[in-house]
Amino acid sequence: ETGVTQTPRHLVMGMTNKKSLKCEQHLGHNAMYWYKQSAKKPLELMFVYNFKEQTENNSVPSRFSPECPNSSHLFLHLHTLQPEDSALYLCASSQEDRDAYEQYFGPGTRLTVT
Amino acid sequence: DAKTTQPPSMDCAEGRAANLPCNHSTISGNEYVYWYRQIHSQGPQYIIHGLKNNETNEMASLIITEDRKSSTLILPHATLRDTAVYYCIALSGYSTLTFGKGTMLLVSP
Numbered sequence: 001e002t003g004v005t006q007t008p009r010h011l012v013m014g015m016t017n018k019k020s021l022k023c024e025q026h027l028g029h030n031a032m033y034w035y036k037q038s039a040k041k042p043l044e045l046m047f048v049y050n051f052k053e054q055t056e057n058n059s060v061p062s063r064f065s066p067e068c069p070n071s072s073h074l075f076l077h078l079h080t081l082q083p084e085d086s087a088l089y090l091c092a093s094s095q096e097d098r099d100a101y102e103q104y105f106g107p108g109t110r111l112t113v114t
Numbered sequence: 115d116a117k118t119t120q121p122p123s124m125d126c127a128e129g130r131a132a133n134l135p136c137n138h139s140t141i142s143g144n145e146y147v148y149w150y151r152q153i154h155s156q157g158p159q160y161i162i163h164g165l166k167n168n169e170t171n172e173m174a175s176l177i178i179t180e181d182r183k184s185s186t187l188i189l190p191h192a193t194l195r196d197t198a199v200y201y202c203i204a205l206s207g208y209s210t211l212t213f214g215k216g217t218m219l220l221v222s223p
Contacts, residue, residue, distance in 0.1 A: 004157075043158065043213040056210065090157045101148050101203075101211050105157025 003027065004106035006091050012112045015081060021109045023074040023091030032074040033103065034066060035090040043090070049074060050096065081113045116141040116204035123218040126196075132189040134217050136202030139183040145206045147178060149187045150213070151198040158201070158213065161187065192221045 004025045013019050025032065034046040048056035049068040063085075065077040074091055088110050092103040119137040126132040138147065148163040162169055162176045164185070169176045175188040189196055201216040 042215060045210055045212070048210070088155070092157070101146070101163065101205050102160050103158075103211060104160065108155075108157050110155075 004091060004093055004104050006089075006106035006109050008109060009107065010110045010112075012114060013078070013081065014114055015083070017081075018077070018079040020078065021076040021089055021091075021111075023076075023106055025072055025074075025091075025093040025104070025106075027093055027104060029093040029095050029104070030071055031094045031096055032068060032071070033092040033094075034074065034076050035092065035105075036087050037090060037108075038084075038087040047076075078111075081111075083113050086111055086113045116145055118202045118204055118214060120200070120202055120214070120217045122215065123220070126189075126192045126219060126221050128194055128221055128223050129191055132192040132196065132219055132221065134187040134189075134200050134202075134219065135184065136187070137184045138202070138204045141182050141204050142206065145204045147176065147182075147185050148203045148205055148211075149174070149176065150201045150203065151196075152201070152216075153195075153198040161200075192219075194221050194223065197221045 007022045031050045033048050036044045045058050046060045047066045052068050063080050067075040088108045090108045091106040094103045116138045146163050146165050149161040150158045152158045161173050162171055164176045164178055178185045197220055199216040199218050201213050
C-alpha cells in the first residue's frame with residue numbers, strides 16, 4: 001500500500017459521541033498535517049506535526065485533539081462536536097514542514113455531525 | 115506570502131491544451147509558485163512548482179514570466195479526468211500552504 005490513507009472514509013456521529021480519525025502515510029515523510037474543508041470554503045490548516053512534535057495549531061477548538069505517535073501515523077480525536085464541524089477532514093504529509101510544500105494528501109474523511 | 119489571482123472558472127475541450135493563468139504581481143524573490151488541483155471529493159494533488167525557470171513534469175508545464183508577476187499552468191492534452199479546481203499558491207520558506215478559491219476547470223467532450 002502506498003501514499004496516504006485515511007480511515008474511515010465516511011463517519012456520522014452525534015454531538016455527544018467520541019470518535020477518532022486515522023491517517024497513515026507510507027512515503028517516509030517527517031511532517032504530517034490535518035486540514036478541514038467545509039462546503040464552499042477554502043481548505044483550512046488545523047495542525048502540523050514535524051518529527052512527531054506539534055509545530056502548529058491554528059486556533060482549533062479543544063474538541064479536536066490531534067495525536068502523532070510516530071512519523072507515519074496521525075490521529076484526530078473528536079468529542080462533543082457541533083453540527084458546523086461537519087466537513088471533509090484531510091490528512092497530508094511532506095518531507096519536512098518547512099521548505100517542502102510538496103504535500104501528499106489522503107482521500108479524506110467525510111464527517112457528518114448530527 | 116504574495117496574493118495570487120486566478121479566474122474563477124475556465125472551460126476546455128477534451129484533447130486540447132488547457133492554459134490556466136495566475137497573477138502574482140507582489141511575489142518576492144524567494145517565493146516559489148506552486149500548483150495543486152483538487153478533483154471533486156478528493157484530497158488536493160500536487161502538480162508542479164517553480165521559482166523563475168519554466169518547469170515540466172509528467173503532469174504539466176509551468177511557464178513563469180521573466181518579471182515573475184504571472185505564470186501559466188499548461189495541461190497539454192486535457193482529459194475529462196483533469197476536471198478539477200486548480201490552485202496557484204506563492205510560498206516562501208517560512209510559510210504554510212494556504213489554498214484560495216482557485217480556478218474550476220471543466221473539460222468537456
